[in-house]
Amino acid sequence: MSGSLFIIAAPSGAGKSSLVGALLEADGKLELSVSHTTRAPRAGEVAGRDYHFVDRQTFIAMRERGEFLESAEVHGNLYGTSRAWVESRMAAGSDLICEIDCQGAEQLRDVYADAVAVFILPPSLAELERRLRARATDSEDVIRRRLTAASREMARSPGFDYAIINADFTVALAQLQAVVTAARLRVARVAGREPALFSSLGIRLE
Numbered sequence: 001m002s003g004s005l006f007i008i009a010a011p012s013g014a015g016k017s018s019l020v021g022a023l024l025e026a027d028g029k030l031e032l033s034v035s036h037t038t039r040a041p042r043a044g045e046v047a048g049r050d051y052h053f054v055d056r057q058t059f060i061a062m063r064e065r066g067e068f069l070e071s072a073e074v075h076g077n078l079y080g081t082s083r084a085w086v087e088s089r090m091a092a093g094s095d096l097i098c099e100i101d102c103q104g105a106e107q108l109r110d111v112y113a114d115a116v117a118v119f120i121l122p123p124s125l126a127e128l129e130r131r132l133r134a135r136a137t138d139s140e141d142v143i144r145r146r147l148t149a150a151s152r153e154m155a156r157s158p159g160f161d162y163a164i165i166n167a168d169f170t171v172a173l174a175q176l177q178a179v180v181t182a183a184r185l186r187v188a189r190v191a192g193r194e195p196a197l198f199s200s201l202g203i204r205l206e
Contacts (some may be wrong), residue, residue, distance in 0.1 A: 003094040004183050005112050009105045010120035011150030013132040015166040019120060020099050022173050033086055033098045039077035042137060070107035079104065102156045116183045119157040123167035
């Protein structure tokens, strides 16, 4: 049986990466889909763990060869999800997390209709701005552009399955874990893991 795909999106500064990192640490059955990007690495980021860092020419060539399930330009940088890696891991039964932007999320759902999409929201715009400034990695112009983009991105959250407000990190993480647990307990998923039991109980899935 193929694995489940969890799509996690959020505006920059909402705490998506921190939540996903904590979720992966707590759940050894989840794997992170590492995206390709033309963005320069930030302090502490490791190639192959956080992103596959490539130049723009390489990225465009990969996209033209159809190597990405989805791709998008965000804040002037290109991002894409490897088609071959996701397809192979899901075919092996792995549960995957794709931490991507709204554009990519919508493209992935066109391919995987049963993917579980979660949107991480900040408790307020003021708090989102505070977090962006606290990172001390972006110029004033970049911060303003991120805040403008955040309003557009959050307006698309009704198209997702779940919304988690990241006001308290511990609570938000517990809620994200609950979403993963619920998805794994969908009837079709349980039946795929326990076909003999369902057969012995006379249960047939239409």
